[in-house]
Amino acid sequence: LRVCVSHPRHGNLEALVGTGSGSDPSVLYLLGSVLMFAFRRVAMMRNLLAPYEQRPWAQTNWILVRLWRGCGFGYRYTRLxxxxxxxxxxxxxxxxxKPCPSLLLQRHMAELLRMxxxxxxxxxxxxxxxxxxxxxxxxxxxxxxxxxxxxxxxxxxxxxxxxxxxxxxxxxxxxxxxxxxxxxxxxxxxxxxxxxxxxxxxxxxxxxxxxxxxxxxxxxxxxxxxxxxxxxxxxxxxxxxxxxxxxxxxxxxxxxxxxxxxxxxxxxxxxxxxxxxxxxxxxxxxxxxxxxxxxxxxxxxxxxxxxxxxxxxxxxxxxxxxxxxxxxxxxxxxxxxxxxxxxxxxxxxxxxxxxxAASTAPTSEEDLCPICYAHSISAIFKPCSHKSCKACINQHLMNSKDCFFCKATITGVEDYSKPAS
Known part of the structure; x- marks a missing residue:
């Protein structure tokens, strides 16, 4: 266990908890106890909170779930x-x-995400x-x-x-x-x-x-x-x-x-x-x-x-x-x-x-975002000048910098409002 805790980046921790040991209250207690230095606990949580892409994310997610189980809404059960x-x-x-949440590791998680x-x-x-x-x-x-x-x-x-x-x-x-x-x-x-x-x-x-x-x-x-x-x-x-x-x-x-x-x-x-x-x-x-x-x-x-x-x-x-x-x-x-x-x-x-419902004004079809057809056009891409709502382009830019329509590289997004007729 000491090796797994000392080197959280090596993935051994995920293997330990993913096999079921992390469900054992004694293991969860040890992971959050004074036997494990605070900086190691924080390093472990930082490793668990890395983006899920290109790693065994399902195993990592299951570890986080076990830290929470027992605290969530209607989540105190052992069997469905x-x-x-x-x-x-x-x-x-x-x-x-049985549920065995770790309030200490939850606190480390909150601090990391907040900062x-x-x-x-x-x-x-x-x-x-x-x-x-x-x-x-x-x-x-x-x-x-x-x-x-x-x-x-x-x-x-x-x-x-x-x-x-x-x-x-x-x-x-x-x-x-x-x-x-x-x-x-x-x-x-x-x-x-x-x-x-x-x-x-x-x-x-x-x-x-x-x-x-x-x-x-x-x-x-x-x-x-x-x-x-x-x-x-x-x-x-x-x-x-x-x-x-x-x-x-x-x-x-x-x-x-x-x-x-x-x-x-x-x-x-x-x-x-x-x-x-x-x-x-x-x-x-x-x-x-x-x-x-x-x-x-x-x-x-x-x-x-x-x-x-x-x-x-x-x-x-x-x-x-x-x-x-x-x-x-x-x-x-x-x-x-x-x-x-x-x-x-x-x-x-x-x-x-x-x-x-009482305050919503009707929107013409030509003013709707061509991606979601749900919100009004509110953003224009640079340099290609294609348009969409802010929600769609912001979500798209989280994963890709290419224009949704022409595949040109987007260098900026500006607010757009329809010119007065």
Whole structure:
């Protein structure tokens, strides 16, 4: 252990904690105790907060999640609520260890992100990039599973595909938990717009949260149908882990923050074209108006690659209606205080959305950003003079300096307002 701690840049720490040792309370205590010099703890956390690109980021992210587990919204569980009645195949799995958060290492993380603005922006940009990738991959895979379930002929789902699908879902949840930890420890990263990247990061965060909510909360949609199939290999895929992680982030930026910050967060969330109030209502079991009845498919059989297995007769039980998701149903997982905060958030967003709808002026199509078609053109690129909204070009420049349209190197971005007619 001494070698791993002394040389955090060598990657040995990731190997130690990634294998499951980091779930052991004694190991986490040692990592944060006086046996480890403060500068080594800080160096270790700085290494963990490096951008995720070009390194084993999933393992690093899992370490950060373990430092947080036990502190997040509805995140004090050892086993997911829908798996309580099932027996785990391996009781020694890291995911089955009791929560053991490290407040000391969280404090080091907060100090580093607060002091080093460039590192904070790079780290969060990489986390948001990986969340976008992981959740998009997950949605693509469950679409394939759904298509297999709808085919009338004998069908099968590759067990390896199911495993990869579940992994993408677990990665999405763990990335959301790291974002929840970050916005809880250092809300200024998103809400203090004197920081260069704060507004951009908040807009990207809102965009991804809305995408996740819309995909997961719509009744009898793709996610709902695949969850109802209860395929072996997708045991971890359920509404609770991902919706509670998203809720934790929303509560932090809309309820627990200062008034100026919560107003900014609400404005950004509501201005995103994907925002739907009924997705928030869904969290408390209030039915939305976007769902339409649809038949739940028969369950496809699971087989190895290249095998063809007839559908299981037991799969017909999936046609039974599932109850609406509601945080109120998880009395052993969600505290009364947490539920009250969600109710406050829903009331706040309902009022803000009414005010936003009353004050929004219509925008002509030619004045819309040609990238997102959601916001007005507000920026012009130099030297090529192409235009977009500030949010789109700022997000693009986080990953590339080439123009989105002509691939010319962008040397600057200036404010743009349409000349008066």
């Amino acid at each position: 609520p829908h798996l309580l009645k099932t027996k785990p195949e391996d009781a020694n799995l890291p995911s089955l260890q 080093d603005k460039d590192m904070a922006a790079s780290f969060l940009n990489s986390v948001l990039n990986q969340l976008n990738w992981a959740f998009s991959e997950f949605i693509g895979m469950i679409q394939e599973i759904q298509q297999a379930a709808e085919r009338p002929e004998r069908n099968f789902v590759d067990t390896r595909q199911l495993k990869v699908c579940a992994t993408c879902f677990d990665l999405s949840v763990s990335l959301l938990r790291v974002l929840e930890m970050t916005v809880t420890l250092v809300p200024d990263i998103f809400l203090d717009w004197s920081r260069p990247s704060a507004e951009l990061l908040l807009r990207r965060l809102a965009q991804l949260l809305n995408q996740v909510l819309n995909r997961v909360t719509a009744e009898k949609n793709l996610f709902d149908r695949v969850v109802n199939l209860r395929l072996p290999g997708l045991e971890s895929v359920d509404h609770y882990p991902i919706l509670v992680a998203v809720t934790g982030i929303l509560v932090q930026i809309l309820v627990d923050g200062e008034k100026q910050g919560t107003s900014r967060a609400a404005s950004v969330l509501l201005s995103d074209p994907c925002f739907q109030l009924h997705s928030i209502q869904h969290l408390l079991g209030e039915p939305g108006d976007s769902s339409r009845p649809s038949a739940i498919p028969s369950r496809p059989a699971v087989g190895s690659l290249g095998s063809s297995v007839a559908p299981s007769a037991a799969g017909n039980s999936a046609s039974t209606e599932r109850k609406h998701f509601s945080l109120h149903a998880y009395t052993d997982y969600i505290s009364e205080e947490e539920k009250q905060k969600v109710e406050v958030m829903l009331t706040f967003l309902t009022e803000e959305s009414k005010q936003a």
